[in-house]
Amino acid sequence: MSLAIDCNNLGKSFGNYVAVQGVSFQLPEGAIMGFVGPNGAGKTTTIRMLCGVLLPSEGSAKVLGFDVKAQSEEIKQRIGYMSQKFSLYEDLTVEENLNFYAGVYSLTGVMAQEQMTKVISRITLDSRLNQMVGSLSGGWKQRVALACALMHNPQLLVLDEPTAGVDPVSRRVFWDIIRQLSKEGMTILVSTHYMDEADSCDYLGFVFYGRLIAFGSPVQMKEKEGRANLDDLFIYYVEREAVEDPRNRQAVKRRQK
Amino acid sequence: MLRFNRTRFIAILKKEFIQIRRDKPSLMMAIAMPVILLLLFGYAVNTDVEHLPTVIWDQSQSVNSREMIEAFRNTNYLDPAYYVYGYDEVEEKLDSGRARVAIVIPPDFGKRLHGLEQGSLQVLVDGSDPTVARAAMSAVQLVGLDKSLSLQTERLLEQGISGTTGMPVNVETRVWYNPDMKSTVFNIPALIGLILQNVIAMLTAFSMVREKERGTMEQIVVTPIRSLELLLGKLVPFVIIGFVSLSLILTIGIYWFGVPPKGSILLLISLSTIFMFTILAIGLLISTVARTQLQAMQMTFLLILPSILLSGFVFPRETMPKLLQFLGALLPLTYFLEIVRGIFLKGIGIKYLWQDTLALSVFAVILVAIASKKFKKNLD
Ligand SMILES: Nc1ncnc2c1ncn2[C@@H]1O[C@H](COP(=O)(O)OP(=O)(O)OP(=O)(O)O)[C@@H](O)[C@H]1O
Ligand SMILES: [Mg+2]
Numbered sequence: 001m002s003l004a005i006d007c008n009n010l011g012k013s014f015g016n017y018v019a020v021q022g023v024s025f026q027l028p029e030g031a032i033m034g035f036v037g038p039n040g041a042g043k044t045t046t047i048r049m050l051c052g053v054l055l056p057s058e059g060s061a062k063v064l065g066f067d068v069k070a071q072s073e074e075i076k077q078r079i080g081y082m083s084q085k086f087s088l089y090e091d092l093t094v095e096e097n098l099n100f101y102a103g104v105y106s107l108t109g110v111m112a113q114e115q116m117t118k119v120i121s122r123i124t125l126d127s128r129l130n131q132m133v134g135s136l137s138g139g140w141k142q143r144v145a146l147a148c149a150l151m152h153n154p155q156l157l158v159l160d161e162p163t164a165g166v167d168p169v170s171r172r173v174f175w176d177i178i179r180q181l182s183k184e185g186m187t188i189l190v191s192t193h194y195m196d197e198a199d200s201c202d203y204l205g206f207v208f209y210g211r212l213i214a215f216g217s218p219v220q221m222k223e224k225e226g227r228a229n230l231d232d233l234f235i236y237y238v239e240r241e242a243v244e245d246p247r248n249r250q251a252v253k254r255r256q257k
Numbered sequence: 258m259l260r261f262n263r264t265r266f267i268a269i270l271k272k273e274f275i276q277i278r279r280d281k282p283s284l285m286m287a288i289a290m291p292v293i294l295l296l297l298f299g300y301a302v303n304t305d306v307e308h309l310p311t312v313i314w315d316q317s318q319s320v321n322s323r324e325m326i327e328a329f330r331n332t333n334y335l336d337p338a339y340y341v342y343g344y345d346e347v348e349e350k351l352d353s354g355r356a357r358v359a360i361v362i363p364p365d366f367g368k369r370l371h372g373l374e375q376g377s378l379q380v381l382v383d384g385s386d387p388t389v390a391r392a393a394m395s396a397v398q399l400v401g402l403d404k405s406l407s408l409q410t411e412r413l414l415e416q417g418i419s420g421t422t423g424m425p426v427n428v429e430t431r432v433w434y435n436p437d438m439k440s441t442v443f444n445i446p447a448l449i450g451l452i453l454q455n456v457i458a459m460l461t462a463f464s465m466v467r468e469k470e471r472g473t474m475e476q477i478v479v480t481p482i483r484s485l486e487l488l489l490g491k492l493v494p495f496v497i498i499g500f501v502s503l504s505l506i507l508t509i510g511i512y513w514f515g516v517p518p519k520g521s522i523l524l525l526i527s528l529s530t531i532f533m534f535t536i537l538a539i540g541l542l543i544s545t546v547a548r549t550q551l552q553a554m555q556m557t558f559l560l561i562l563p564s565i566l567l568s569g570f571v572f573p574r575e576t577m578p579k580l581l582q583f584l585g586a587l588l589p590l591t592y593f594l595e596i597v598r599g600i601f602l603k604g605i606g607i608k609y610l611w612q613d614t615l616a617l618s619v620f621a622v623i624l625v626a627i628a629s630k631k632f633k634k635n636l637d
Contacts, residue, residue: 051479053478053479073481076479076480076481077481079479081476081479083472083475083476083479085472085475086472087471087472087473087474087475087476088473088476089272089276089471089473090471091276091279091280092272092275092276096272096275099268099271100268100269100271100272101268101480102268103264103265103267103268103269103271104265104268104269104480104481104482105480105481106262106264106265106481107264108264148476
């Protein structure tokens, strides 16, 4: 089985501040991987490095077989990304946004039309096509964002907290789509704060203070630490790891030098 | 790295046009602002000194004094509007600002002229506005000189000395390029530069900053879009808007204010294009620094003041202190003003404008280079 993501000792510093450090994991193709960890743990930073947007300060990573430093263009063409902050054009209709992203991924003519029909029916957007995106509710906005990220039928789908602030019903709809995509062979990397979502992933990565402190399937991880559910595991990790944020200590040390 | 993808470029272009069409304030700014600015400046920045309200205290009440007053009126500079009988009243008219000029003719004015003596009269000028004062003073002095000469000739003729009716020296003045010395003729062409600069720079900066402010840039950077595609896709619409504004200004300038260009419109448009590039680059630079649209607006306004004061738009640069002249030389608008005024007023071609054109082109190249570099870095 080939790897969708293969990263080794990946790290990122902003000036003195080490946001991400020594992240290594291998994700096989077709799997759903959940990324969990407290606010500011470094999930978004890691994701952005894997997308080829942020240059790693150390380590290396291959995404879909391409190097994130040298081949970011190839990666960008093959991944779908939904950023944590909603970032579609609110003054454009749903259809205009879809058209824009079709063009952005160089889809033309019949190809664009086919993809469009496929995505619209998969996400069931038919009724909202001519609505201004700015006037959609939170749940619908996220569905449109997902649709845009799927326009070019990406090999890897990267979702940064796609269900934050979304009601339970919309959340279920959203995850049904994600699981369906995974069944069809798409690899999915999704960050979340919801443990029920994390529990249903094939793989899970716990990010704490910029480090990936655990990686594996949810069942394995719970068994290893002897916890009944992910909530307990999460709290256990937090208490074990975090007496003090090591990144802050390092920053202080460097400043004192 | 310079692979340019047309599909992506067109997608950006389309999106940009839809957004501009929906963005009523920007549309208003692109269409209404040039018109409003043009009308505002065309009428308000009128430095022509004409028909100054004048108060007259004619104590002489003679044929000569009345002739004198008529001579003043005929200059069109002075407009004898009040006739008063006392110094208090003269003072009151000047103090209240109802009159800008006062002419006091003494009682013996007519008598002295008849007696072949020197008749004198007093002219008081409100010097609050130096331009007005200077114009009024030179007008009355010319009238005085003219009157003296004709009287002198009459007197000589009466004494039987003939043949000297003509003046020994005749200074014939003729004003070129703007023979009526209308300030609109001088200002309207310059407004093309000022308006283009402000409207286009602001719109460009807005369009870029909006992507940052609303977070849509987050998504853009993860797509295969190249910075060049984004740059052109965003700028081309504003080049088009720039040309619409330019035609609008030209049309109003030519047909409403009656200021047709003496030189080639084609040359004007091609050189305006170079100028437009410098403006787009300035807008782009502003957008790389500004985080919000408000900041972008403030920065554009910061640019407007020196543009008006130092570029030669209102004050001639030749008379400025060296430092200000130097600062003015750093503004692309300065060179563009030379160009538009040259084409509009003098009808001169590239033969005389090549230096300004060269300077403008250098600005365009440097600014576009810096702006696109900063823009690219900003994306990372
Ligand atoms: N451009 C940047 N410059 C400086 N510090 C940054 C930058 N981006 C992120 N950080 C810092 O890096 C740390 C990790 O941020 P990141 O956004 O990756 O966390 P996260 O796990 O996604 O958190 P959340 O759950 O809140 O989204 C934070 O402390 C953040 O302040
Ligand atoms: Mg995050």
